[in-house]
Amino acid sequence: MVPMSRRAFTLAALSTPAGAALGGRRVPRTGAEMRGVWLSTVLNRDWPSRPGLPAAAQRAELIAHLDKAVRDRLNTVILQVRPCADALWPSPYEPWSAYLTGTQGRDPGWDPLGTAVREAHARGLALHAWFNPYRVAVHADPGRLTASHPARKHPGWVVPYGGRLYYNPGLPEVRAFIQRAMLDAVARYPVDAVHFDDYFYPYPVAGQTFDDEDAYDRHGGAFTSRAAWRRDNVDRLVRETAAGIARVRPGTRFGISPFGVWRNASTDSRGSETRAAVQSYDDLHADSRGWVAKGWIDYVVPQLYWHIGFGAADYAELVAWWARVAQGGRTRLYLGEALYKAGAAGQPSAWQDPVELSRHLTLAARYPQVRGHVFFAAKEVAADPIGAMARVVFDHYRQPARPPR
Numbered sequence: 001m002v003p004m005s006r007r008a009f010t011l012a013a014l015s016t017p018a019g020a021a022l023g024g025r026r027v028p029r030t031g032a033e034m035r036g037v038w039l040s041t042v043l044n045r046d047w048p049s050r051p052g053l054p055a056a057a058q059r060a061e062l063i064a065h066l067d068k069a070v071r072d073r074l075n076t077v078i079l080q081v082r083p084c085a086d087a088l089w090p091s092p093y094e095p096w097s098a099y100l101t102g103t104q105g106r107d108p109g110w111d112p113l114g115t116a117v118r119e120a121h122a123r124g125l126a127l128h129a130w131f132n133p134y135r136v137a138v139h140a141d142p143g144r145l146t147a148s149h150p151a152r153k154h155p156g157w158v159v160p161y162g163g164r165l166y167y168n169p170g171l172p173e174v175r176a177f178i179q180r181a182m183l184d185a186v187a188r189y190p191v192d193a194v195h196f197d198d199y200f201y202p203y204p205v206a207g208q209t210f211d212d213e214d215a216y217d218r219h220g221g222a223f224t225s226r227a228a229w230r231r232d233n234v235d236r237l238v239r240e241t242a243a244g245i246a247r248v249r250p251g252t253r254f255g256i257s258p259f260g261v262w263r264n265a266s267t268d269s270r271g272s273e274t275r276a277a278v279q280s281y282d283d284l285h286a287d288s289r290g291w292v293a294k295g296w297i298d299y300v301v302p303q304l305y306w307h308i309g310f311g312a313a314d315y316a317e318l319v320a321w322w323a324r325v326a327q328g329g330r331t332r333l334y335l336g337e338a339l340y341k342a343g344a345a346g347q348p349s350a351w352q353d354p355v356e357l358s359r360h361l362t363l364a365a366r367y368p369q370v371r372g373h374v375f376f377a378a379k380e381v382a383a384d385p386i387g388a389m390a391r392v393v394f395d396h397y398r399q400p401a402r403p404p405r
Contacts, residue, residue, distance in 0.1 A: 033402070036375065037074055037374065040379075042080060046065070047065060059110060062116060066120055066125060068382050074125075077126070082132060084132065084136060084137055084138060085135065085149070085167065088100065088113050089114060093180060095149055127192055128191065128253075131182045133178050137151075151167070157177075161205065161208060161210050170230065201230055231281070231285045238256070242296055253404075254297050257300075258288035259286070275313070288300065292326060299331060304318050305337075309350070323367040343386035354390075375389065
């Protein structure tokens with residue numbers, strides 16, 4: 001079969017918006033299925049396109065992303081609202097994000113999170129508020145933080161590592177503070193979910209040590225190793241955040257998007273048949289398998305950012321592994337998809353094929369445990385350089401679907 005051109009796919013896939021007629025008949029809705037997109041704000045990756053835009057321009061760009069999600073028959077937007085110990089809403093705990101105005105702490109003149117919730121719901125989209133718990137800055141200079149920043153008021157909370165600043169997960173006072181800061185947004189706005197990504201303890205940096213020696217001496221006495229203590233710190237954050245959400249706004253879901261490999265089978269017989277250089281359990285101290293097995297979270301979106309047949313981490317192997325993990329549990333399984341790799345320079349040949357992502361959805365459909373997909377990220381949904389997203393829409397999203405509740 002001769003492949004359709006990118007333009008042909010785009011026109012075929014996108015010409016019929018949700019609820020419109022297709023071929024002279026109304027398109028029926030399917031059941032609930034996650035069709036999500038991450039909307040990243042850190043370093044202005046997806047939105048706003050640059051710091052310092054007027055409020056009206058920022059709002060217009062945000063609305064454009066929501067409208068594009070509707071046209072692609074997506075149903076969930078996961079908006080990053082706390083990228084770096086800051087806020088995209090008027091928080092009493094943390095400063096306004098510099099990614100809005102260019103100056104941390106400066107009021108942008110509007111309420112991005114409140115607007116996003118209202119406008120998403122008006123379009124039938126679910127809005128998940130995405131928080132990064134521990135990252136303070138993507139630089140290592142505390143002096144660049146606004147003078148009122150909690151990290152400057154409490155310098156003992158902060159660990160520099162890998163050219164960045166992080167809150168120390170081993171301090172109970174840090175855990176309590178970041179929960180108050182995040183739950184403020186849940187109390188203010190009817191967000192459909194709270195979302196964490198894969199950043200817990202930072203990814204390893206060769207030749208550097210995350211200096212939490214003092215915290216371990218004070219709080220780690222009950223543990224056989226520092227690694228076990230670190231995992232317990234993250235576990236506590238997950239459990240306490242889930243309880244806090246249920247207390248502040250019952251019915252709001254809690255989901256996490258961990259690194260796609262929990263452990264390699266060569267490390268742990270319960271792990272996946274992969275040879276990943278990073279293992280979530282060991283390197284990020286994030287026991288993602290355990291959270292699902294114990295039912296601590298409402299949904300999990302492992303970031304399966306590899307192609308089918310990739311030697312070190314085969315997408316097909318990881319879908320099957322995560323389906324087994326989710327089997328019979330209360331935690332819903334969605335899959336994180338690397339749309340950003342489609343057509344990108346330097347990526348393997350599989351990612352130059354606009355059909356690769358569509359194949360992912362076809363393969364995942366064999367597993368009833370898989371309840372949908374989330375695409376990284378909004379900039380690529382909008383640009384779609386080789387038509388990979390249009391192909392997904394044409395092949396799999398011909399009909400609208402309700403967001404999961």
